[in-house]
Every structure is written in C-alpha cells, then in structure tokens.
Amino acid sequence: MAKTRSEVVAESRSKGVRAGAAAVTSVALGVVGLPVAAAVGGAATAWLGWRWWKHRAENGIKF
Numbered sequence: 001m002a003k004t005r006s007e008v009v010a011e012s013r014s015k016g017v018r019a020g021a022a023a024v025t026s027v028a029l030g031v032v033g034l035p036v037a038a039a040v041g042g043a044a045t046a047w048l049g050w051r052w053w054k055h056r057a058e059n060g061i062k063f
Contacts, residue, residue, distance in 0.1 A: 008059045012052065012055055012059070015051055015055055019049045019051075019052045023045045026044075029041055
C-alpha cells in the first residue's frame with residue numbers, strides 16, 4: 001500500500017532531523033578538539049544527508 005503525502009513528509013522531516021543532529025555533533029566534536037571523531041561523524045552526516053536529499057527528490061518534495 002502506498003504512503004500518504006503526510007506520511008512521506010513526516011518521514012522526510014525525520015530524516016532531515018537525524019542528518020542535522022549528526023552535523024551538529026560533528027561540528028561540536030571538531031570544536032572540542034577530537035578531529036578523528038569529527039571526521040567519522042562527518043562521513044555519517046554526509047551519508048544521512050544524501051539519504052534525506054534522495055528521499056525528497058524521489059517523492060517530489062521541493063527544497
């Protein structure tokens with residue numbers, strides 16, 4: 001069964017929040033002075049951001 005528009009938007013919002021939280025965490029780790037952890041977090045942020053962007057593009061949600 002297909003998802004409703006509101007379910008798709010809610011899923012997109014959830015993915016965006018996770019990507020944003022990962023970005024904030026990565027920056028905080030970099031500021032604190034843990035560059036290796038910040039780099040790993042940056043990779044996770046890039047992956048989560050890509051998933052969010054791809055989900056929005058596939059479902060026709062404008063940016």
